[in-house]
Amino acid sequence: MQKRILVVDDDEMNLTRSRIILKKDYDVLLANSGMEALHVLNQEKVDLVLLDIEMPKMNGFVTFRRMKELVGEIPVIFLTASGLEDDVVSAIKLGAVNYLKKPFLPQELLRRVAQELAKQ
Numbered sequence: 001m002q003k004r005i006l007v008v009d010d011d012e013m014n015l016t017r018s019r020i021i022l023k024k025d026y027d028v029l030l031a032n033s034g035m036e037a038l039h040v041l042n043q044e045k046v047d048l049v050l051l052d053i054e055m056p057k058m059n060g061f062v063t064f065r066r067m068k069e070l071v072g073e074i075p076v077i078f079l080t081a082s083g084l085e086d087d088v089v090s091a092i093k094l095g096a097v098n099y100l101k102k103p104f105l106p107q108e109l110l111r112r113v114a115q116e117l118a119k120q
Contacts, residue, residue, distance in 0.1 A: 002025070002026055002027045003026050003027070003047040003048065003117050003120075004026065004027040004028075004029060004044065004045060004046050004047050004048075005022055005026045005027070005028050005029070005046070005047065005048050005049070005050060005113065006029045006030075006031060006037060006040055006041065006044075006046045006048075006049045006050070007019065007022070007028060007029070007030050007031070007049075007050045008030075008031045008032075008033075008034065008036075008037040008049060008050065008051045008052055008055075008060070008063065009032065009050075009052040009055070009079065010032055010033060010052065010054075010055040010056060011052070012032065014052070014079075014102065015030045015032060018030075018050060018109070021106045021109055021110065022109070022110070022113065025110070025114075026113070029044060029046065033055060033056075033057065033058065034055060034057065034058030034059070034060070034062060034063030034066070035057070035058060037049070037051070037063055037067065038063070038066055038067065038070060041067055041070055041071050041074075042070060046071075046074065047075070047117060047120065048074070048075045048076075048077070048113060048116055048117055049067065049074060049075070049076045049077070050076075050077050050079055050100075050109075050113075051063060051064060051076050051077070051078050051079065051096075052078075052079045052080075053078055053079065053080045053081075053082070053087055053091070054080070054081065054082070060078055060079075060091075061090060061091070061094060064076055064078075064091075064094055064095075064096070065094065068095070073095070075097045075116050075117075075119075075120070076095070076096045076097060077096065077097060077098045077099060077100055077112055077113070077116065078091040078096045078098075078099040078100070079099070079100050079102055079104075080099060080100075080101055080102065081101070081102045087099075097116050097119075098112050098115075098116060100112055
């Protein structure tokens with residue numbers, strides 16, 4: 001059975017791009033907000049989350065905290081357009097397994113996802 005990845009991003013283009021890159025090897029679920037991500041996690045088993053930091057209403061950090069309350073520990077790779085060191089440090093302190101700066105190369109996304117899923 002394919003591993004299931006939830007991609008959370010408020011940018012439709014980023015969601016589409018991520019799905020195209022990942023769909024050959026993984027079952028990909030999409031959410032365009034933190035609230036939608038929590039709804040998906042409440043309904044579906046997910047093996048890994050790709051989570052955008054900058055989103056309206058509920059940013060990635062708040063979403064991550066709520067995800068942990070909802071489903072416990074789940075591997076999260078944060079996606080960030082800023083690449084600000086503070087964001088990266090905050091993500092790692094929260095328990096993120098990795099981060100990826102946008103825009104990312106397809107092979108880099110696949111490598112990081114495979115690396116984290118191999119640990120399960």
